[in-house]
Amino acid sequence: MIIPAFVDKYAWLYPDKTAVIFEDRRCSFRQLKDRVDRLASALSRLGVSKGDRVAIILENCFEFPEIYFAIGKMGAVATPLNYRLTGSELAQLLSHSGANTLIVASVLVDRIVPFIPELATVKHYVCVGEKTEGTLDYDDLIGTASGKLPEVEVSMEDLFVLAYTGGTTGRPKGAMLTHRNLHCVCNSWIVESTVPRGSGLLVTPLFHVGSIWPLCFNFMLGNTVTILARVDPEQILRTIERERITYTMWLSSIINAILSYLGSSKFDLSSLDLITCGGGPLAPVQLRRLAEFAKCRVHFAGGQTETGAVVSAKVEEQLRTQPETLGSAGRVAYDFEVRVVDEQDNDVPVGRTGELCARGDAVMKGYWEMPEETAQALKGGWLHSGDLVRMDEKGYVYYLDRKKDMIKTGGENVYCKEVEDVIYEHPAVAEVAVIGVPDEKWGEMVKALVILKAGEKTTEEEIIALCKQRLAGFKCPKSVEFYDSFPKTGLMKIAKNVLREKYWAGFERRVH
């Protein structure tokens, strides 16, 4: 069954059960199905057909789930974009995807407006929120729609989501995820973690595939899904108590916020059965503290956009039986296969470092309109993750470093080259290396190392300000350090691994 069909099924079996909760809005499964069908019929009337990309730029909101399901149900391709990107970055992705329709929050539409003349493919702008001149109003659209679905066959092999990840080359890469891919990764985690039936809470941004996945599997189980707009420890804990939440998914930044919040003991969290942690590795001490605090099962999930999550650490189990494995990302998840390979794609011996590869129905179909990158990523039928890992004889996977020059910060991927390209535009800069350095809150923090041209001057503030003009906030360096020279590799490339050493001294790994 394609995932949107689960909504239909529960609308029939449990029509009055609450499906979605966001702030003071709620809808039942029957109402959700009705809204999904109306939106699908409205988009169809606008001219959206099977295979068309419908882009989405929204913060977390009540409408997010119905938008995904309506697009999927009509065989179109949901293309969620990161609302933290700049207008220029968003326009680049809109063009690349060739979306013919954009669903955008009224509060974000100004960012796009200057680029509309360049966006040749986008025929329709639909605004969610305040009515906005020159755009179609979302509520009007579904309010006047027939709810009659277009007659179209949607198969498991059709695309459901086009998920953009940053590109190392500076070119955006869109991972094509079919209904099959998402169905598989959802089932994998339902079984791997025995996800409870009941009530799910999502606080992570729903544009991200790492949130689409728990969103979908909660609906596959017929769970009520409560969505929060932002990370506020008190609000999260109060919601768990009030809605009797059984499942939630937290990133390390959320976990840190919750664990440092002083009022947390006030709340009744006894309904919680399972917390999935993800979006980058967590220190064993954080996992241990979380398990003690939440008194429920805590599972870590590791993976990436192209595969969903492929490894799982079962924290409470490992604490009990094998605490020494807590620094690992766990073992291969249900219905996935993994290998660790060298540069020639040969399996490396147990305990040796290599690239983590994964296989399974969850692995993406490829990158949108990038046959070469697709062939490389899926060489030999295995997704090459770019993560350098060590696997012990029992199959526990230890993340060590990244093949790609990429920083993972607060659940986002930042490709160093993109940031370096901007800094290089500063007239005083001779050479720049952007690296990730360890950070308690974000996992890793973006740092720029800069060599100035002889006789030129600039400041840390100036470099950061330049980046902020051009890049989404999470991509901008939090600090800049000036160097006289960089160590180089044999091929005269900057030896980033050497540069990183100074900042990672005392850490076992070189990624967080």
Next chain:
Amino acid sequence: MIIPAFVDKYAWLYPDKTAVIFEDRRCSFRQLKDRVDRLASALSRLGVSKGDRVAIILENCFEFPEIYFAIGKMGAVATPLNYRLTGSELAQLLSHSGANTLIVASVLVDRIVPFIPELATVKHYVCVGEKTEGTLDYDDLIGTASGKLPEVEVSMEDLFVLAYTGGTTGRPKGAMLTHRNLHCVCNSWIVESTVPRGSGLLVTPLFHVGSIWPLCFNFMLGNTVTILARVDPEQILRTIERERITYTMWLSSIINAILSYLGSSKFDLSSLDLITCGGGPLAPVQLRRLAEFAKCRVHFAGGQTETGAVVSAKVEEQLRTQPETLGSAGRVAYDFEVRVVDEQDNDVPVGRTGELCARGDAVMKGYWEMPEETAQALKGGWLHSGDLVRMDEKGYVYYLDRKKDMIKTGGENVYCKEVEDVIYEHPAVAEVAVIGVPDEKWGEMVKALVILKAGEKTTEEEIIALCKQRLAGFKCPKSVEFYDSFPKTGLMKIAKNVLREKYWAGFERRVH
């Protein structure tokens, strides 16, 4: 992941865990993988290639799981046949499937020998058990095999099992089940019933798809699987106690045997978490008694070879919250869609009788070399089950009968199960079959055939009186006949067609 790949995965993750137990033989997952690989390499050396059918005629035995997995792993098609069939019936199926290899129990091979000259396609006979002249010895074969797998790509869309179902027309029908089909139905039930990790017990014949399915999902979860050769209540209960069985699957005949076994209270069954009941409808009173006896979750699974199981009654849950639904087969299972249609394939209104249709990845690819029957069975993309059901507004499905097993009497339709459910409530009744027999006045007359529990007594009058208290007059049996035993089908269902023969001798048709 194809299901045989799960064995490889657990052989790596839990090499020393026990995988299979049969009588005094046990093997670990590492040993099971080794045996699977050896068998696959041996079959490959014999000339078995991808897509070839390998027929199997075996009673339950230690080797059964490894045979399925080896055949599936090399992309060949496991074609298990009912060992209760006559030599001539088996030869017909062997010819129909075009199998090039037969794996057969030594104790059963004599049944085939007279037909060998006719079996043009079968090149190799492999005997399991005593060495048998003129056949290849199974143990020699795997003992001398390299274990080097043939280089072949096996996809989820390739056939895994060719499952013969009794043909109502006399022609055998082989349901083609792909790796995808079995993977889907297994996942469906793992999620639907939250199948426990631990230890599974299988007592039903492993040639039947109704057993392949729990066999496979237990291995997908990495569970130890204990197999018994036959239904012996004391042995079943002792095995549950000794192996700390968490999951088992029982047919109504097994349930009856267990519930009438006097020594059952002697055993510790506290490890049991879930019993799946299937292989035909069960009377509510049986379900209730089973739940009381086993003190664990009891789920009924309804479906057929062509789809796997599509509906599920959660007995312990329904007893608690909606006891009035216990006569139903439950609601549509996870990852399946169902409809109830009339002869023109239009949905019937809620509460009206129609044919149950199902859709999902578990639905077979079709019947082997029967394009017309396939087109008819899969009309409009929905599997037409041939089951007449009524569905209430909450989605509970009430099986009324097989399309052809309904009694038409005096212009009224009588659904046998409804009458049988009432007769089962009589404390003296062990087993009952209600059939239609020819009648001059009414066309067909309702007749009940009854087996009494050991030492119990009742009369025709008492049975009829019980029915009259509960059912409209036309539904009540006009006569009752007492039997010592019933003929059974492969899955131990009562062979009603055989029972009817006696009464319809001399008539051209079997309905009036």
